[in-house]
Amino acid sequence: MKAVDDLSFSLDKSSITALLGGNGAGKTTTLSMLLGLLRPSSGSIRLFEQDFIKNRFAVLSRMNFSSPYVDLPQRLTVRENLLVYAKLYGVINPGNRVAEVAESFRIENLLNQRLRRLSSGQKTRVSLAKSLINKPEFLLLDEPTASLDPDTTAWIRELLRQYRDQEGATILFASHDMREVELLCDKALLMKKGKLVEEGTPTQLLGKYNRDNLEDVFLQVNRREEE
Amino acid sequence: MTGLKDSSWGRILALFTRYFFLLRSSWPRIIEIAYWPTMQMVMWGFVSKHFAPSSPELTAGGVLISVVLIWDTLFRSHISYTLSFLEEMWSRNLGNLFVAPLRPWELMLGLACISLIRTLIGMVPAALLAIPFFGVSVFEMGFPLFAFFFNLVLTGWAMSQFVTAILIRYGLGAESLTWVLPFLIAPFSCIYYPLSTLPAWMQDVASFIPTTYVFEGMRALLIEGVWRQDLLLQALGLNVVYLGLGMGTFLFAFRVARTHGLLLQAGE
Numbered sequence: 001m002k003a004v005d006d007l008s009f010s011l012d013k014s015s016i017t018a019l020l021g022g023n024g025a026g027k028t029t030t031l032s033m034l035l036g037l038l039r040p041s042s043g044s045i046r047l048f049e050q051d052f053i054k055n056r057f058a059v060l061s062r063m064n065f066s067s068p069y070v071d072l073p074q075r076l077t078v079r080e081n082l083l084v085y086a087k088l089y090g091v092i093n094p095g096n097r098v099a100e101v102a103e104s105f106r107i108e109n110l111l112n113q114r115l116r117r118l119s120s121g122q123k124t125r126v127s128l129a130k131s132l133i134n135k136p137e138f139l140l141l142d143e144p145t146a147s148l149d150p151d152t153t154a155w156i157r158e159l160l161r162q163y164r165d166q167e168g169a170t171i172l173f174a175s176h177d178m179r180e181v182e183l184l185c186d187k188a189l190l191m192k193k194g195k196l197v198e199e200g201t202p203t204q205l206l207g208k209y210n211r212d213n214l215e216d217v218f219l220q221v222n223r224r225e226e227e
Numbered sequence: 228m229t230g231l232k233d234s235s236w237g238r239i240l241a242l243f244t245r246y247f248f249l250l251r252s253s254w255p256r257i258i259e260i261a262y263w264p265t266m267q268m269v270m271w272g273f274v275s276k277h278f279a280p281s282s283p284e285l286t287a288g289g290v291l292i293s294v295v296l297i298w299d300t301l302f303r304s305h306i307s308y309t310l311s312f313l314e315e316m317w318s319r320n321l322g323n324l325f326v327a328p329l330r331p332w333e334l335m336l337g338l339a340c341i342s343l344i345r346t347l348i349g350m351v352p353a354a355l356l357a358i359p360f361f362g363v364s365v366f367e368m369g370f371p372l373f374a375f376f377f378n379l380v381l382t383g384w385a386m387s388q389f390v391t392a393i394l395i396r397y398g399l400g401a402e403s404l405t406w407v408l409p410f411l412i413a414p415f416s417c418i419y420y421p422l423s424t425l426p427a428w429m430q431d432v433a434s435f436i437p438t439t440y441v442f443e444g445m446r447a448l449l450i451e452g453v454w455r456q457d458l459l460l461q462a463l464g465l466n467v468v469y470l471g472l473g474m475g476t477f478l479f480a481f482r483v484a485r486t487h488g489l490l491l492q493a494g495e
Binding site: 003028029032035036037038039041057060061063064065067069070071072073074075076077080083084085087088089090091092114130134 | 231232233234237238240241242244245248249252253314315318319320322323324325326327328329330482485486488490491
């Protein structure tokens with residue numbers, strides 16, 4: 001059985017793209033392949049003009065990732081975690097960079113706390129801070145605002161947009177939150193049963209399906225076969 | 228992109244820092260590392276004292292305490308390496324590590340470095356306490372002590388590479404192998420008895436185990452006062468072979484895990 005089949009897409013530089021799909025659609029598999037955690041059985045991945053499958057280590061330092069399903073070491077403090085990852089990515093002034101991301105994600109007061117003592121929302125912010133520690137040019141996020149309250153979600157969204165604007169970064173994120181996709185992304189990729197079934201800007205998709213919101217578009221695409 | 232430097236040593240140091248932070252986060256953990264080797268030394272010290280009048284050949288030159296300490300070196304080196312790797316699985320951190328530009332060999336070297344530190348934390352206090360408690364100083368062996376220690380550390384790492392390869396492929400279900408493997412080679416290693424004690428078929432098996440040569444060499448040095456460099460070189464040769472095989476097995480398991488998408492889910 002193929003989790004992902006005949007999948008082909010490209011991302012514009014400095015764009016924010018949402019990867020959408022129901023459970024088992026192949027989003028996590030796609031992200032895993034783009035992160036080098038899963039080797040595709042066929043096909044190619046080109047990132048930064050390089051063959052990512054053959055030469056992933058040349059590219060990984062220019063990327064980063066955050067997911068609520070992958071944790072950071074719980075016994076380490078927030079500062080220790082961020083320092084370790086800053087050093088792993090070869091950040092030249094790790095202490096300064098930790099202070100910068102801590103300020104961006106409003107976690108300065110948590111820096112000396114062990115991760116296991118934090119709430120899930122605080123952990124999500126730490127994980128996002130880790131994902132920006134090396135100022136990645138390509139950022140992959142899996143449900144970046146899961147477990148965050150609406151207020152925090154709003155400023156994280158703004159923060160990601162600012163980051164894209166300032167650094168020219170390309171962001172790909174998987175999400176089930178269609179409102180977030182409408183507010184944040186330039187383009188959406190809809191997957192179903194391992195295939196890419198729809199692609200376009202939120203406005204294009206709303207127009208094509210004659211719907212008021214992306215959630216209805218998503219439902220229509222997802223139920224198309226059953227109908 | 229922020230200023231980045233691509234340095235293997237930097238990443239190994241980062242990993243070492245991660246395990247150092249973990250270690251210093253818990254004083255009970257540090258005490259525990261030194262506790263078991265010390266208890267072993269105390270217990271075997273009294274056993275040695277008890278047998279000294281009736282069986283001087285068994286206890287000459289503090290051989291019993293020395294072999295216990297040296298055997299524990301292998302155990303500590305293996306456990307420290309494998310537990311540090313298991314920490315990554317328990318904390319579901321492998322996904323984050325492997326999306327960083329960390330090469331598998333850098334991970335292996337980082338684990339080896341922290342294993343060496345933890346082994347020293349465990350063994351040095353026990354070895355020092357053996358001096359006032361039982362009048363046995365393994366440090367009097369000089370260079371041979373370093374050679375024995377180094378060889379057993381290498382054997383411990385080689386075993387760990389096989390175990391971590393299995394862990395990365397089969398997950399935490401294989402965790403118990405961590406504790407089992409050292410005891411599998413213990414009877415063949417001739418820790419407390421000479422090689423000639425074993426039946427012929429076991430001697431054949433023992434000849435493929437580096438630790439056999441280490442303990443034969445230790446007995447030759449402590450009981451007969453003979454430094455058997457040939458035994459040490461045989462141990463080193465076997466260790467190099469097993470380390471090579473261990474690394475190859477780990478890299479193969481890593482490749483299989485990438486093919487089957489096991490790295491993201493690895494953990495509890």
